[in-house]
Amino acid sequence: QKEVEQDPGPLSVPEGAIVSLNCTYSNSAFQYFMWYRQYSRKGPELLMYTYSSGNKEDGRFTAQVDKSSKYISLFIRDSQPSDSATYLCAMSPWGNEKLTFGTGTRLTIIP
Amino acid sequence: ETGVTQSPTHLIKTRGQQVTLRCSSQSGHNTVSWYQQALGQGPQFIFQYYREEENGRGNFPPRFSGLQFPNYSSELNVNALELDDSALYLCASKGGPEDDTQYFGPGTRLTVL
Numbered sequence: 670q671k672e673v674e675q676d677p678g679p680l681s682v683p684e685g686a687i688v689s690l691n692c693t694y695s696n697s698a699f700q701y702f703m704w705y706r707q708y709s710r711k712g713p714e715l716l717m718y719t720y721s722s723g724n725k726e727d728g729r730f731t732a733q734v735d736k737s738s739k740y741i742s743l744f745i746r747d748s749q750p751s752d753s754a755t756y757l758c759a760m761s762p763w764g765n766e767k768l769t770f771g772t773g774t775r776l777t778i779i780p
Numbered sequence: 781e782t783g784v785t786q787s788p789t790h791l792i793k794t795r796g797q798q799v800t801l802r803c804s805s806q807s808g809h810n811t812v813s814w815y816q817q818a819l820g821q822g823p824q825f826i827f828q829y830y831r832e833e834e835n836g837r838g839n840f841p842p843r844f845s846g847l848q849f850p851n852y853s854s855e856l857n858v859n860a861l862e863l864d865d866s867a868l869y870l871c872a873s874k875g876g877p878e879d880d881t882q883y884f885g886p887g888t889r890l891t892v893l
Contacts (some may be wrong), residue, residue, distance in 0.1 A: 677820070703885075711784065712870050712884030713823065757822050765882045766813060766874065767836045768823030 675771030688745040692758035699760040704743045707755045784885035792891045802814040803853040803871030812854045866892045
């Protein structure tokens with residue numbers, strides 16, 4: 670069993686919809702949780718960075734961490750075609766380094 | 781742009797050969813990490829260097845080795861290439877252990893035949 674599980678999709682939603690992406694994990698040592706976005710032929714770029722449990726909001730993006738359930742989520746409101754990409758969850762015991770990534774969910778927003 | 785560049789963009793090698801991939805980080809970024817991303821998978825952590833010393837390694841064999849130089853450049857070397865080494869190799873840099881943001885380069889696509 671992988672340390673981090675993520676549904677690879679693909680996931681297609683209409684423009685303007687709310688998107689929900691999630692990951693589960695098994696390693697209790699993970700304290701730092703990140704969401705990265707990766708466009709085709711590009712490296713991942715950091716979207717959200719959270720420490721421990723709780724919610725964090727940044728514009729149209731909201732990250733949630735539930736350490737008791739070992740479950741993290743990313744919500745995208747008012748989704749746009751430019752949000753079409755692969756979304757990777759990542760986590761680490763140490764901060765934004767030495768990351769363990771999920772498989773990535775491929776998301777397409779349909780105009 | 782992230783300020784992290786990698787070369788070459790693409791590379792084709794045959795099984796058993798050796799390869800060197802290069803990365804150039806932003807000035808002041810003392811931490812560099814390398815990740816392997818197989819097709820359809822998330823990146824896997826290979827190792828990290830801080831101020832030219834290795835300070836963390838993932839589950840990769842010793843034939844994967846690295847170097848970090850004082851001019852914020854670094855190398856990933858892979859010996860005795862295997863077919864399963866075919867992947868996108870990503871370099872990522874950050875300022876230091878307390879820096880929250882890690883910047884990824886665009887990657888080098890390695891194909892082993």
